[in-house]
Amino acid sequence: MRARHILTWVFLAFCIFIVSMSFLYSGKARVGPLLVGIPLLVLLVAQIVIENRKKEALYQSGQGTSADEGAPLVTRQAHRFYLEIAGTLIGLIAAIYLFGILIGYALFLFIYLKLYGEKWLFSIALTAVFSAVIYGLFVIGLRMVLYRGFLLTLILQ
Amino acid sequence: MIEAILSGFSEFFTFQILMYTLLGVIIGLVFGLMPGIGVIPVMAVLLPLTYNMGSKVAFTLLIAVQAVGFTGGSVTAILVNIPGTAANAATLIDGFPLTKKGQGGRAVGAALCASGLGGILGGIVLALLIPVAYVIVMLFASGETALMGLLGLTFIAVLSKGSTIKGFISGFVGILLSFIGIHDVTGLLRFTFGSMYLYDGIGLIPLMVGIFAFPEIFDLIIKKGGTIAEVDRSIIRQTGWQQITAGMKDVFIYWWTFIKSSIIGIVVGIIPGAGAAVAQFVAYGYAKQSTKHPESFGEGNIEGVIAPEAANNSKEGGSMLPTLAFGIPGSIAMAILMAAFLINGIQPGPAMLSEHLDLTWFMIISLIISNILGVVILLPFISILAKVAFARGRLLIPIILLVASFGAYASKTEFLDIIASFAFGILGYAMVKAEYDRVALVLGFILGGLVERYFTIIISAKGAAFLLRPPSLILAVMIVVLLVYNPIKGHIQKRKKEQ
Numbered sequence: 191m192r193a194r195h196i197l198t199w200v201f202l203a204f205c206i207f208i209v210s211m212s213f214l215y216s217g218k219a220r221v222g223p224l225l226v227g228i229p230l231l232v233l234l235v236a237q238i239v240i241e242n243r244k245k246e247a248l249y250q251s252g253q254g255t256s257a258d259e260g261a262p263l264v265t266r267q268a269h270r271f272y273l274e275i276a277g278t279l280i281g282l283i284a285a286i287y288l289f290g291i292l293i294g295y296a297l298f299l300f301i302y303l304k305l306y307g308e309k310w311l312f313s314i315a316l317t318a319v320f321s322a323v324i325y326g327l328f329v330i331g332l333r334m335v336l337y338r339g340f341l342l343t344l345i346l347q
Numbered sequence: 348m349i350e351a352i353l354s355g356f357s358e359f360f361t362f363q364i365l366m367y368t369l370l371g372v373i374i375g376l377v378f379g380l381m382p383g384i385g386v387i388p389v390m391a392v393l394l395p396l397t398y399n400m401g402s403k404v405a406f407t408l409l410i411a412v413q414a415v416g417f418t419g420g421s422v423t424a425i426l427v428n429i430p431g432t433a434a435n436a437a438t439l440i441d442g443f444p445l446t447k448k449g450q451g452g453r454a455v456g457a458a459l460c461a462s463g464l465g466g467i468l469g470g471i472v473l474a475l476l477i478p479v480a481y482v483i484v485m486l487f488a489s490g491e492t493a494l495m496g497l498l499g500l501t502f503i504a505v506l507s508k509g510s511t512i513k514g515f516i517s518g519f520v521g522i523l524l525s526f527i528g529i530h531d532v533t534g535l536l537r538f539t540f541g542s543m544y545l546y547d548g549i550g551l552i553p554l555m556v557g558i559f560a561f562p563e564i565f566d567l568i569i570k571k572g573g574t575i576a577e578v579d580r581s582i583i584r585q586t587g588w589q590q591i592t593a594g595m596k597d598v599f600i601y602w603w604t605f606i607k608s609s610i611i612g613i614v615v616g617i618i619p620g621a622g623a624a625v626a627q628f629v630a631y632g633y634a635k636q637s638t639k640h641p642e643s644f645g646e647g648n649i650e651g652v653i654a655p656e657a658a659n660n661s662k663e664g665g666s667m668l669p670t671l672a673f674g675i676p677g678s679i680a681m682a683i684l685m686a687a688f689l690i691n692g693i694q695p696g697p698a699m700l701s702e703h704l705d706l707t708w709f710m711i712i713s714l715i716i717s718n719i720l721g722v723v724i725l726l727p728f729i730s731i732l733a734k735v736a737f738a739r740g741r742l743l744i745p746i747i748l749l750v751a752s753f754g755a756y757a758s759k760t761e762f763l764d765i766i767a768s769f770a771f772g773i774l775g776y777a778m779v780k781a782e783y784d785r786v787a788l789v790l791g792f793i794l795g796g797l798v799e800r801y802f803t804i805i806i807s808a809k810g811a812a813f814l815l816r817p818p819s820l821i822l823a824v825m826i827v828v829l830l831v832y833n834p835i836k837g838h839i840q841k842r843k844k845e846q
Contacts, residue, residue: 197781201520208523211538218807219535222799223526230519237512271569278568279769282748286765291756295749302745320749327377328757332392337762 195241202234278302290339292329296321355708358403359716367404368713371411372720378412379419379432386416386432388757390683394690402691403709409687410713413680414466415721417659421458422725422732425652426451427743429560429751433551433793434659437627439559440786441644441651448647452587455729456594457649458656459722461605464598465657466718468609469616469664474711476668477700487618490813493801494822495618496794499625501829502632503787510782517784521791524549531796532803544763552758554792557771558778558785560751565776567740567747591729597649598657604634604650605657612658616665624793630658636829664714671699671707 209227212220281301285294296317303313328334338346358364378389390412397405420435425442438458445454503518527538528548539545598605608630615626634654635644644651670681674695688695699707755768778785805813813819 195781197777197783198516200777201516204520205523208526208538215535215537217533218803219530219533219537221803222795223523223537226519226522226526226795230516230523233512233516233519237510237516240512271565275565275568278744278748279772282752283766283769286762291753295753299745299749303742306741308742320746324753332388334388334757334760337756337760 198234198237198241202231202238205230205234286337286339288339288341290342291336292321292325293342294339295324351704352708354705355712358705358709359407359712364403364407364713367407368411368717369720371408372415372717372724375412375415375717376419376721376725379416380422386412387679387683390680394683394686397687398690402688402693402706405687405691406684406706406710407713409684410710411717411720413684414660414663414714414717416680417656417663418459418462418466418718418721418725421462421652421656422455422729425454425458426732427560427747428563429747429754430555433555433624434627434662435655436555436559436624436789436793437631437655437786438652438659440631441646441648443563444645444647445649445652450590450647452590452729453594453597454649454652455732456591456726457597457652458594459725459729460595460598461608461653461656462660463718463722464605465609465612465659465661466663466721467715468606468657469613469661470711470715470718471664472613472661473664473667473714474708477672477704477707477711486818488805488813488816489801490805490809490816490819491822492618493798493805494819494826495615495625495629496798496801498822498826498829499628499632499790499794500798501826502628503784503790513782514784514787517778517787518791521788521793522795524554524788525792525795526799531800532807544761547759548796549767549792550755550758550761550764551793553755553764553768554771555789556751556755557768557773558775558789560747561769561772562776562779564744564748564751565772567744570740591726594649598653601650601653604638605653607637608634608654608657609661612661613665615658616662617668625797626658626662627655628790628793630654636832660718664711667710667714671695671710 205227208223209231212223212227214220215223282294282298285298288294289297299320300313300317303316304310308316324336329336374389374393375386378386390409393408393412397408400408417432417434420430420432421438421442424430424435424439426446428439428443430436430439442454442458445451500518500522503514525548527545529535529546530537536546611630611633612626615629631651631654634650635641638644638648638650640648666681670685674685685695693699693703693706752765752768755764756762758764775785777783778788814823
């Protein structure tokens with residue numbers, strides 16, 4: 191299945207879920223979701239029909255794997271990129287969750303820069319400047335309380 | 348009246364007031380440039396500090412911060428596809444494609460010029476409307492706010508690139524997402540599944556940061572670095588003054604688009620609750636609708652930058668009208684300004700147009716001068732900022748990722764907002780790949796809740812009778828015309844092609 195088709199089905203599942211949940215609410219609270227959800231259901235079904243017709247037409251003309259059908263979701267190369275993206279996001283979330291915003295950001299930035307071959311001095315300097323800007327503007331300037339992270343909270347307790 | 352104007356001028360042009368204006372402008376620009384932060388938290392922090400400053404210094408500082416917040420926000424929208432504030436979301440539709448073409452300097456130049464001039468025009472129109480403020484503000488009620496939101500939503504059809512069905516699907520999904528959280532009218536929790544995080548609904552900033560910024564970061568990862576700009580580095584030479592002045596000239600070349608968009612901004616500003624997010628999309632949609640080359644919108648059309656930027660800043664002049672004349676703040680920023688009035692013992696309302704008329708003029712002058720200063724201060728930095736598009740991607744990836752995720756976090760200082768922004772980033776990336784319209788989704792999300800809230804209020808109070816009020820009737824006719832015009836235009840063009 192191609193990327194564009196998967197998303198249409200995801201939207202359809204989301205829409206069915208919202209519409210069916212709406213019936214649990216009373217009076218005015220369900221009017222909005224139903225007024226939007228039901229036409230959306232119709233549109234999504236129409237979109238799926240259109241996509242299927244296009245797919246059939248392409249298969250009949252012998253171009254079933256044409257690039258026109260949309261980017262394949264999982265090729266070996268795409269798989270590697272998706273893993274890199276997932277690794278980056280999970281790494282950042284883990285760093286923030288464990289060490290908090292300030293330390294987590296600094297750790298993530300430094301490790302990322304080093305992983306991709308930046309020099310030690312440059313990596314340390316950029317990390318220090320970035321952390322100083324966040325601390326200066328938001329902690330000192332706006333008196334914002336930054337998320338401390340699981341480990342720091344544990345230590346402070 | 349003349350006496351009040353002269354008094355306003357003489358009180359503004361003192362060393363102390365000018366210094367505080369400069370300080371406010373710099374603060375507004377710096378925090379406006381921070382994606383997702385905006386100037387509201389800054390104004391909230393400054394409010395208690397203004398306690399002992401004296402009323403004029405306090406108002407100058409707050410108005411200066413507020414006046415240029417959107418101006419700074421346009422820079423990140425254009426250069427890195429991260430709207431600084433919700434009011435800059437429409438700017439990136441054409442601003443970022445211009446950056447990819449190596450014309451980031453031109454786009455920022457046009458945005459700053461349109462934003463600054465829009466703010467000045469807003470101030471001037473506010474000054475002209477002061478004598479007739481009462482009649483104008485009373486024209487707009489909940490029904491008109493709801494219809495203005497609905498008018499914005501109908502622009503989904505105009506804004507959609509490619510498949511109109513996909514445009515509407517994206518818009519409707521955005522509206523459904525806006526329903527998550529406490530229902531304003533009944534107080535019922537909808538689609539929250541017992542999660543405290545969802546009680547206030549999905550945050551606009553995490554959604555916007557995720558939908559627009561993260562797909563660009565993912566692209567940079569896939570390109571193994573590279574640059575944001577998709578053109579040769581040699582074009583970097585053109586990101587200097589040549590491009591900036593070309594962008595500024597564009598505002599005068601497309602002066603009619605600028606004027607129309609500014610007027611839209613002012614009108615939307617007068618309507619309490621509609622906000623800059625509505626103003627920019629209505630102006631953008633109208634510019635696309637009325638141009639000779641609508642097909643180039645979304646691909647890097649400079650009019651697509653001028654229209655939202657003129658509207659989101661001219662809106663400030665409009666929104667000051669109900670605040671000053673009636674004490675009805677049309678936005679959070681205006682509510683903070685109103686709090687400053689009360690702290691200083693001034694009751695906003697009709698008295699501002701009689702007893703405190705000199706103060707009203709003082710604030711109008713402050714608004715106009717702040718806009719001029721904002722552009723003058725930011726101009727020398729554009730050529731440096733525009734080079735971001737040509738910076739090494741490997742360096743940009745972690746920095747944009749951290750700045751964007753911090754923007755998502757800082758709006759409510761909520762850790763889960765970072766995770767939500769990542770989830771929306773994945774959705775945004777999938778939408779790009781599947782050719783769904785991200786702008787329509789954001790438009791639906793911004794306006795969905797507003798339309799539902801005001802329609803429920805007005806239908807409960809007056810039924811459908813509100814449609815008989817002249818302003819409502821005009822807006823309703825505009826909505827119908829807009830919905831009918833596009834299919835008919837498309838049909839005629841199709842028939843012409845066939846012939």
